[in-house]
Amino acid sequence: MPDSTLLLAAVVLIALVFDYTNGAHDAANAIATVVSTKVLSPKIAVCMAAVLNLAGAFIGVKVAQTIGQGIVNTDMVKGCQALVLAALIAAIFWNGLTWYLGLPSSSSHALIGGLMGAAVAHGGVRVLHGGSIALKVVLPIFLSPLAGFVGGYLFMLAIAWLFHKAHPSKVSSAFRRLQILSSAVMATSHGSNDAQKTMGIITLALFLAHKIPVMEVPSWVKVACAVAMMLGTATGGWKIIKTMGHRIFKMVPVHGFAAETSASLVIFGASFLGAPISTTHTISSCVLGVGSSNRLSAVRWSVAGNMIVAWVLTIPATALVGAVCFYALRALGVAS
Secondary structure, eight states: OOOHHHHHHHHHHHHHHHHHHHHHHHHHHHHHHHHHTTSSOHHHHHHHHHHHHHHHTTSOSHHHHHHHHSSBOHHHHTTOHHHHHHHHHHHHHHHHHHHHHTOOOOHHHHHHHHHHHHHHHHHOGGGBOHHHHIIIIIHHHHHHHHHHHHHHHHHHHHHHHHTTTSOHHHHHHHHHHHHHHHHHHHHHHHHHHHHHHHHHHHHHHHHHTTSSSSSOOOHHHHHHHHHHHHHHHHHOOHHHHHIIIIISOOOOHHHHHHHHHHHHHHHHHHHHHTOOOOHHHHHHHHHHHHHHHHOGGGSOHHHHHHHHHHHHHHHHHHHHHHHHHHHHHHHTTSOO
């Protein structure tokens, strides 16, 4: 068994690597639409998203608390830091695979699935908080994309109704400016939900290692996670930007504004409730909703179908990888 302090340091480092990959993988969530409509250049959009992801990471800790103590029974896994390590390895693997394939899957669900799989491998199903998982993970899996789709659809219809008599060139000019604001809000909302997940996993690791007495996020963890996500976002995720911004349907600034605004409302609402939703699922479904408001044939449903398959597979696939990683760590003498 390796030294517990060294193991904890490795867990924290890998968690920050995950946070970095989360920022790189999910950068498209905030900037794909504003890049695809050519309102901002990719370089400027990435810089803006990186800074605002950093700011959003400091908005609340409810999502971090859900990840830290709402998925597994901490009393039943105390002392087993390898559980967190296995979960992180599974999530990073899934992020890398879906990034390579250009699929906008969920980093959040990858982390949750990895944590669930490792926990079950460690102590069986009884280790999981079934009620909390059902309420704050499973239910939002279905509700957030549905809310995003309906929100995007209705928001776009409302804009079309309000501006149907306005001159098209004036509408386009106005929404080019407004989309800068909506993408900024989207980037902030992304940081408010996604960065907190890594805060929660590091806090869980510190608690399991007896380094903190209660499950409260230390200030240095907030700063480290915020900076790691900012650096990851600055790296960008251009394959996913291409899928989100170009392959679902051809967008103009008003579409981008409607998708980003409706997605931000859903994400901020989930962060307030402490639900670790997928920002990827939410913005993707908003894009689908906005595209459908024009006509159903405007959406490339084959691309949407591939995305949905990735969404459905994420938690079970990463749970399996998480369990395998835990068994491997146990065989190597890292896990008890």
